[in-house]
Amino acid sequence: MRTVDTQEARERLEASLADLDRSIATLTPRVGESEHHGTPGDADAGLDLADNARAAALLEVATEQRRQVVEALRRIEDGTYGLCVICGEPLPEGRLEARPEAARCMACQAKAESH
Numbered sequence: 176m177r178t179v180d181t182q183e184a185r186e187r188l189e190a191s192l193a194d195l196d197r198s199i200a201t202l203t204p205r206v207g208e209s210e211h212h213g214t215p216g217d218a219d220a221g222l223d224l225a226d227n228a229r230a231a232a233l234l235e236v237a238t239e240q241r242r243q244v245v246e247a248l249r250r251i252e253d254g255t256y257g258l259c260v261i262c263g264e265p266l267p268e269g270r271l272e273a274r275p276e277a278a279r280c281m282a283c284q285a286k287a288e289s290h
């Protein structure tokens with residue numbers, strides 16, 4: 176059985192978790208904070224709306240990615256890290272290098288995305 180360097184993977188995952196937490200904190204609208212940032216009469220209202228929509232989309236992506244990172248860290252604890260969660264085959268090393276949080280092999284990922 177091929178051994179995966181989980182120590183390095185864990186460090187990378189924990190670093191991305193910290194990054195994602197920072198992004199999510201930045202993107203999450205702050206409750207209770209004044210919503211009136213601009214000076215009155217500012218012509219930026221439309222731009223702000225577009226910015227809000229983009230921030231919401233980014234927040235969604237970051238939240239989903241954070242979930243995958245948390246799951247990958249859990250697989251390290253379980254000793255199943257580096258195996259496809261669908262078929263159980265070891266993930267190609269290059270795939271884990273590109274995406275340490277990858278959960279599926281290319282074939283299963285392609286199937287999941289075609290649904």
Ligand SMILES: [Zn+2]
Binds near residue numbers: 259264
């Ligand atoms: Zn698979």
